[in-house]
Amino acid sequence: MLFETFAAGGCRSYLLGCETSCAAVLIDPELSLTDRYRGRLNQHGLTLRYIVDTHTHADHFSASLALRKAFGAPVAMHRLSAAPFADVRLDDGEMLIAGTLKLTAMHTPGHTHDSMCLVMNDRVFTGDTLLIGGTGRTDLPTGDPHQLFDSLFGKLLKLPGETLVFPAHDYKDRGHSTIADEIRTNPRLQKTDRAAFVEMMHALNLAAPTHLTEALRTNMSGGKTVGQLLSEAACGVPFLSMSELGSRLGGNSRDLIVIDLREKDDYDMGHIEGALHLPRGQLELRVNSELPDPTMRIVTCCEYGKISVLAAATLRDLGFMRATALDGGIAAWREAGFPLEPSR
Known part of the structure; x- marks a missing residue:
């Protein structure tokens, strides 16, 4: 499998390629990196089969619609996504197949109601549900700390401990982690009692993302950024x-x-x-x-x-x-x- 991580500030996106069929899947693409994705696909002779957003992003601009227009590949999101341009709407447990690549959707609401993780063999792409040393915030539109608690402790953290974690954001410069490492060292995951976890999330008092309104407007509607x-x-x-x-x-x-x-x-x-x-x-x-x-x-x-x-x-x-x-x-x-x- 061809695998490459792309970084734009704290944002992370991932290109997966099947070497046998030359089919590719791109996860959480960022608009400013559109030409880089195009270059890598051409460099490796890959055909883009799916473009996936793990949730409706509120802190950066998704490249999904632009790439859909450029390559004709369908955009996959959770079925609860508000985006009108999503072609494939996944439900919990459903799978995307591109050559030998098989990615299973795990609905993990909390950061947003349409958040999902993608499980593939030895790794999981966690979007903003689980970050390295943190979790997604729950104070933005459709966020819910109770749902995040259930998604983490009831579903995601039950994956095998050796499962590699690749989030949509990385602020620790570590690239990836594992489920076991996060359970052991992630401060937010030490709050295993629901009430304590919810209280912690309510007390975070985080600043709003810089591009909140524009990101939500464009990512939810397919409209253009300035x-x-x-x-x-x-x-x-x-x-x-x-x-x-x-x-x-x-x-x-x-x-x-x-x-x-x-x-x-x-x-x-x-x-x-x-x-x-x-x-x-x-x-x-x-x-x-x-x-x-x-x-x-x-x-x-x-x-x-x-x-x-x-x-x-x-x-x-x-x-x-x-x-x-x-x-x-x-x-x-x-x-x-x-x-x-x-x-x-």
């Missing part, structure tokens, strides 16, 4: 460097319109010479009156160079095919020593 919107827009928009724009201002600017998308107060404090003030929120409503010539060359700019990319993409969609975005924003322009002029 990063995906920016990336997709950037693929269809050319950029103009600050030095190139600087050289074209003044006497050479007749064939060029600079659009400043910021709000009025920011624009008035200082803007690029001759820039037209057109706030992003008014762009579509005023574009016909402010930009009567669709053949003009346009450069969009904003404070940090992100809204300008979306605006340039919108202008191109509207037929302004020479719309470009400034590489960097007004903040970078200012830091580079290029001049800004205040409104009079």
Whole structure:
């Protein structure tokens, strides 16, 4: 069996490959690693048969939908998952088979109601149910400490002690553990009384994940992240460097319109010479009156160079095919020593 672990911060995902059939399974893929997964699959000549999310993630962005579109492989989740794009909905004890790979779903609610572990031969992929030296939290949507207690002590920890544990997060830099090691050393598993365990989980008082709302929104619905919107827009928009724009201002600017998308107060404090003030929120409503010539060359700019990319993409969609975005924003322009002029 081919086996590889991928890391993105504290997140862990796993690629399993059957050497006989070249079938592969990818567990808990992270969106920022999409190209790395693609590269490994191609490198090893593997065909992706299943993409599995062990639960609805609230702390990172799943790559499942993007990989499904790229490879045509079905997404497998527990049957209680809210994700509309899940093709295979697993119940407790059901199995995925890809060549010689056989993974059995073990429903382990607690961290989320759709949490499951995947048991395969000598190992178990525990998602966020059991971590190395910890467990998944239970204070996020659909979490329940009582269910987690039952999932751990009633199911997962009854696996053979030598079973290797591969979680969806690793904050100990250990890569993997075993069921026996966790029973012996994991502080949270020392609370074997239900009431004591539940009290401990309620008292954790953990900070909310950085991307909680966006992660839940995208992972539950299949919607796009802000990063995906920016990336997709950037693929269809050319950029103009600050030095190139600087050289074209003044006497050479007749064939060029600079659009400043910021709000009025920011624009008035200082803007690029001759820039037209057109706030992003008014762009579509005023574009016909402010930009009567669709053949003009346009450069969009904003404070940090992100809204300008979306605006340039919108202008191109509207037929302004020479719309470009400034590489960097007004903040970078200012830091580079290029001049800004205040409104009079």
